[in-house]
Amino acid sequence: MASRHSATPTGHGAVSPEMKKPNMISVGGFRIATQKLPILKAEPIEEMTKQLGIAPPEMIFGDNHVTIEHEKTGWGIDFNAFDALDRVDKTGQSMLQVAYSKEWQQSREKTHEGIKEVVKPFDWSYSTDYKGTLSPKARPFEDTEKPIPIELLKRPDPILFFDEVVLYEDELADNGIAMLSCKIRVMPGRLLLLSRFFMRLDNVLIRLRDTRVYVDFETREVIREYQSKECEYEKVRQILAGTRDDIPALMRDPNRLSEILPIVEKHSERVVLAG
Amino acid sequence: MSDLDRAIEQLRACRLIPESQVRELCYKARELLIEEGNVVSVDAPVTICGDIHGQFHDLMELFRVGGDVPDTNYLFMGDFVDRGFYSLESFLLLLCLKVRYPDRITLIRGNHESRQITTVYGFYDECIRKYGSANVWRYCCEVFDYLALGAIVLGASSELEPTSSGMGDMTQSTMPVDDGELETEVLNSRGEVTMSTYRPRQRSSSDASTDSRNISPPRDISAAPGQTAAPTRTGAPGTGASGDGNGSATTCRTGAVLCVHGGLSPLIDSVDKIRLIDRKQEVPHEGAMCDLLWSDPDEIEGWGLSPRGAGFLFGGDIVKQFNHLNGLSLVARAHQLVMEGYKEMFDGGIVTVWSAPNYCYRCGNVAAILELGEDTSSGGTVARSNGEYGRSNGVGANGIANTVVSPGRRYRVFEAAAQDTRGMPAKKPVADYFL
Numbered sequence: 001m002a003s004r005h006s007a008t009p010t011g012h013g014a015v016s017p018e019m020k021k022p023n024m025i026s027v028g029g030f031r032i033a034t035q036k037l038p039i040l041k042a043e044p045i046e047e048m049t050k051q052l053g054i055a056p057p058e059m060i061f062g063d064n065h066v067t068i069e070h071e072k073t074g075w076g077i078d079f080n081a082f083d084a085l086d087r088v089d090k091t092g093q094s095m096l097q098v099a100y101s102k103e104w105q106q107s108r109e110k111t112h113e114g115i116k117e118v119v120k121p122f123d124w125s126y127s128t129d130y131k132g133t134l135s136p137k138a139r140p141f142e143d144t145e146k147p148i149p150i151e152l153l154k155r156p157d158p159i160l161f162f163d164e165v166v167l168y169e170d171e172l173a174d175n176g177i178a179m180l181s182c183k184i185r186v187m188p189g190r191l192l193l194l195s196r197f198f199m200r201l202d203n204v205l206i207r208l209r210d211t212r213v214y215v216d217f218e219t220r221e222v223i224r225e226y227q228s229k230e231c232e233y234e235k236v237r238q239i240l241a242g243t244r245d246d247i248p249a250l251m252r253d254p255n256r257l258s259e260i261l262p263i264v265e266k267h268s269e270r271v272v273l274a275g
Numbered sequence: 276m277s278d279l280d281r282a283i284e285q286l287r288a289c290r291l292i293p294e295s296q297v298r299e300l301c302y303k304a305r306e307l308l309i310e311e312g313n314v315v316s317v318d319a320p321v322t323i324c325g326d327i328h329g330q331f332h333d334l335m336e337l338f339r340v341g342g343d344v345p346d347t348n349y350l351f352m353g354d355f356v357d358r359g360f361y362s363l364e365s366f367l368l369l370l371c372l373k374v375r376y377p378d379r380i381t382l383i384r385g386n387h388e389s390r391q392i393t394t395v396y397g398f399y400d401e402c403i404r405k406y407g408s409a410n411v412w413r414y415c416c417e418v419f420d421y422l423a424l425g426a427i428v429l430g431a432s433s434e435l436e437p438t439s440s441g442m443g444d445m446t447q448s449t450m451p452v453d454d455g456e457l458e459t460e461v462l463n464s465r466g467e468v469t470m471s472t473y474r475p476r477q478r479s480s481s482d483a484s485t486d487s488r489n490i491s492p493p494r495d496i497s498a499a500p501g502q503t504a505a506p507t508r509t510g511a512p513g514t515g516a517s518g519d520g521n522g523s524a525t526t527c528r529t530g531a532v533l534c535v536h537g538g539l540s541p542l543i544d545s546v547d548k549i550r551l552i553d554r555k556q557e558v559p560h561e562g563a564m565c566d567l568l569w570s571d572p573d574e575i576e577g578w579g580l581s582p583r584g585a586g587f588l589f590g591g592d593i594v595k596q597f598n599h600l601n602g603l604s605l606v607a608r609a610h611q612l613v614m615e616g617y618k619e620m621f622d623g624g625i626v627t628v629w630s631a632p633n634y635c636y637r638c639g640n641v642a643a644i645l646e647l648g649e650d651t652s653s654g655g656t657v658a659r660s661n662g663e664y665g666r667s668n669g670v671g672a673n674g675i676a677n678t679v680v681s682p683g684r685r686y687r688v689f690e691a692a693a694q695d696t697r698g699m700p701a702k703k704p705v706a707d708y709f710l
Contacts, residue, residue, distance in 0.1 A: 038639020041614045101584030119579030162706035
């Protein structure tokens with residue numbers, strides 16, 4: 001039987017006490033910080049709804065963030081839920097529809113002529129092309145063809161700092177998943193941040209939007225790469241049908257899906273910070 | 276000890292029962308559920324619970340906070356399975372309790388109690404993983420098809436018995452105790468009152484005798500969490516009932532409470548229409564049954580379509596009208612995650628109750644259950660009008676105002692149980708060489 005032990009928030013995931021203070025590390029002149037807190041309460045959600053003009057996702061980690069700062073110049077980039085959601089389409093122009101929407105609406109036409117209005121249309125898949133928020137006085141990025149040096153990142157250098165921070169998540173009313181999360185790993189000479197938006201609308205579409213930020217501590221070069229990939233759900237399923245793997249599990253795994261989905265947009269920028 | 280009691284004991288320890296026993300259990304459950312109407316009548320006192328989602332250890336915590344079955348009368352509003360890691364243990368335990376104590380626990384269907392949804396959101400996979408085949412999943416799905424679609428709670432008291440403990444610094448009262456009746460109370464998992472609200476008395480002058488309850492001895496909630504409401508009243512039942520129940524012109528009663536998983540439907544304007552649905556099927560993609568399990572209240576006027584292209588949203592005016600027409604004072608529903616565990620909307624016309632703390636093991640939210648006490652003021656008899664107060668007792672027909680008062684609501688808020696971390700997501704993320 002359960003015993004008395006829940007007087008304080010208990011120790012897993014977002015609520016564990018040691019997660020409540022920001023995690024921080026300073027390496028090579030850069031300061032990296034993450035913060036993980038529970039989802040927002042009703043009042044801040046209301047406030048956010050007002051400011052955004054759309055209803056935030058069901059699980060909104062509005063206090064979470066990942067920040068990279070160059071101590072000397074004050075250059076910084078921050079990843080947070082509010083700014084990411086502010087880039088979600090609020091007009092309803094790029095609105096998706098769930099798989100059984102046609103069927104549902106046809107059945108309604110006969111019975112409910114009156115109710116045709118979509119209240120507060122917006123992109124409820126919470127798709128965002130968010131690439132992080134630059135600090136006010138940050139030197140801007142410039143376009144580049146230079147790729148992130150993958151080979152250097154493949155080396156098994158010791159990881160001094162690692163964290164994974166969810167910014168928001170929505171179950172799309174049990175029609176799939178939309179999730180924006182950030183991973184960061186800091187090695188002695190460099191760091192890599194991956195901000196990934198993953199959206200699977202069951203039987204309709206799979207979408208991945210990755211922003212990678214690479215920082216070389218020695219050269220103070222920052223490369224930011226944005227990649228948008230997507231593909232129809234059924235096509236992905238057919239591609240996977242050729243493998244012997246567990247298909248439903250693969251359809252939930254953004255890492256494996258990333259290998260399959262075609263790129264629809266790619267964009268690289270860089271900036272070198274003053275020494 | 277019967278096999279059933281043994282199964283309950285085993286499941287309480289989070290150990291599964293053999294497949295053959297599951298089959299038998301599901302068969303018995305179906306026989307029982309088929310006798311229930313689409314809308315089950317439940318007498319107060321009752322404790323109303325929202326989504327569980329396979330969070331077994333948190334369900335145990337819920338029973339610790341709310342009292343055990345059969346001491347406490349429970350009503351679960353669906354979504355027992357999916358998402359969490361122990362859908363099987365959670366659902367089978369609830370089902371065992373239902374078969375063992377059919378009058379002390381009511382289970383209604385959530386949108387996750389469906390073949391299609393469970394194949395995507397975890398329950399199917401869990402069955403395969405734990406039993407090695409889809410048989411148990413199939414048995415459970417057959418039970419899902421027989422679950423009631425809603426419940427009507429009758430005979431709830433408009434006023435809460437005051438809780439003794441914890442009326443300290445944490446308490447925020449809207450009014451002094453003397454001037455009103457206790458309408459809502461929020462308690463933490465230790466049984467301490469953290470908030471209470473009062474409403475002005477709406478009684479005729481002849482009702483002064485009801486104040487006898489103020490001399491009721493304080494109850495120690497934390498010592499006896501199972502005993503809600505009635506037993507400690509000092510006044511004999513009926514002493515406060517002057518005129519009530521006799522069709523008195525100034526009658527002031529607690530309306531019935533409709534419990535559904537999702538919400539209302541534009542196809543359903545009366546509780547009776549719910550009774551006409553042929554429910555014994557997979558949850559359809561459209562129609563009244565679908566709406567009851569899927570729709571959401573929203574700050575809009577009238578009905579609206581969800582931007583997702585399927586599903587309805589309904590506003591405060593719809594709830595008000597529905598409650599008025601059906602003699603209801605409250606719609607209780609689940610279905611949506613709320614950080615505080617419960618959320619009242621539309622002047623208290625509807626409440627969302629959420630009973631899965633730290634949802635998906637990462638949201639950090641608290642959970643809540645809603646206790647409705649028993650109205651003993653009319654001698655303990657319950658008006659069995661199944662949500663048709665206005666018509667059945669003729670008060671409305673006389674054109675005399677029939678004030679429907681909302682029930683006294685006690686929310687018990689609780690946090691996630693500490694649990695062993697087998698199969699749980701790692702507390703700290705494991706560093707990996709992602710690219």
